[in-house]
Amino acid sequence: MKLSNNTIFITGGGSGIGRGLAEALHKLGNQVIISGRRKSHLDAVIAANPGMAAVELDITNTASINSVANQLITDYPTLNVLINNAGIMLPDTAAGAIDDELLTSTISTNLMGPIRMTSALVDHLKKQDDAYIGYTTSVLGFVPMALTAVYSATKAALHSYVMSQRFMLRDSSVKVLEIAPPWVRTELMNSSEAELAMPLDEFIAETIAVLGTDAQEVLVERAQPLRANAGPNEHGFVNQFNQQLLELYAE
Template identity: 40%
Template sequence: MELSNNTILITGGTSGFGYEFASRLIALGNTVIITGRSVQKLQETKQKLPAVHIIQSDVSKPDDIIKLHEQVITQFPNLNILINNAGEMRKLILHENHTPDDITREIEINLMGPIRMVQQFLPHLKKQKSAAIMNVTSGIALMPFPISPVYGASKSGLRSYTKSLRVQLKHTNVKVFDLVAPGSSTPLNEKFMDSKDFNSSLVVTPEKIIEAAIKGLQKDKYEIYPGLAKVMHVMSRLAPGFLLSQAAKMGAEEMAGK
């Protein structure tokens, strides 16, 4: 896929992968729009990346997605690439008390958000000469991650949805990509880094992950596995029990209620 002279919408673009995507894609000669929940963070991002266009929007809110669609299609009618990047990851101890709304928050952001975004923008994307959707999933989509059970479920669901979406759009002009991201030094993972079981040597920088994503897009590589995600992909097939046993070590005392 040609990665210049496109108009690209990135959700969750104020930090981590979203910010790195925006920076790289602007440098390649694209028009880039980012969304985020915080107006302040959007404005700070605009100061660092003057060429970026910012829109306040929350992917967990269906009304926000409808309004975002109307604004983007009006202001940027050449939109042809959607990157569903916004996400949230939490430690959740399931035998503690959680309200019904709170326990499913990651489902709303990480799974329902991208599904609704695709459904809202797909008719427009199909009208473009060349278009693409990239969903950012996770290496955790390949295995359970007990300390973050709802996040893992949301990313597994998004990966399954992405595969089905690719099949259904096979005979259209819309290419569907899956960035299976390994653990990275982004705000998403900060809450896990103080764990005694956290291995910082396995963390990949956002720059390296997005570099792999850019190359994958350019080569029409529909499933992109940067760094450790390649190993996890193989191990999820050959030794899923071993992967789960290793993942279960993270936060084992917390999960046991100690």
């Protein structure tokens, strides 16, 4: 991915990894627009980064997504990068009754939200010469954390969707990227002070370095051992499987 002269929209850009990516990409000479539900957080990021823009977005609400997508296309016709970063992470009880509100909100935010946001912008992105759709998943999509079973499941599902979308867009101008962080010091699960978690600034610096390559999966060094658990030939197998199906149905 080229690291400058893009117009980039990042969901969940008011804090944590989203803010870190937004600020790093802004400094590299990109027009960055962030979104989130907490206006105070968005205002703080904008104040600290002159030239950056923000829009309020409820990623669980279809009407909000469509409204923001239309606004972005009108106000930023050169928009060529979407980074689906917004997410929530809460502990649950897979061995017992799952709280239905937690279940619904986690799936709506982490899985349905990114799919809907991409759906609202993908036709616009196809018209750009150098377009990217990015998703922030997690190494927990490859090796689930039982204490956050629903969160882990949404990230595994999003990883699966990314592979399908990447295959379906293989002949377009749109590249599909997956950013799969390890444990990072953010607000999620009160990890800001966790000594074993990767410092946010280190994660962002290493992630930007990988983004600047042709990698489809953006993995920092700490994430690679858990990603390898899924097998190094996963995508090749998935591509072959889908290609055979397309040929079968074309007969």
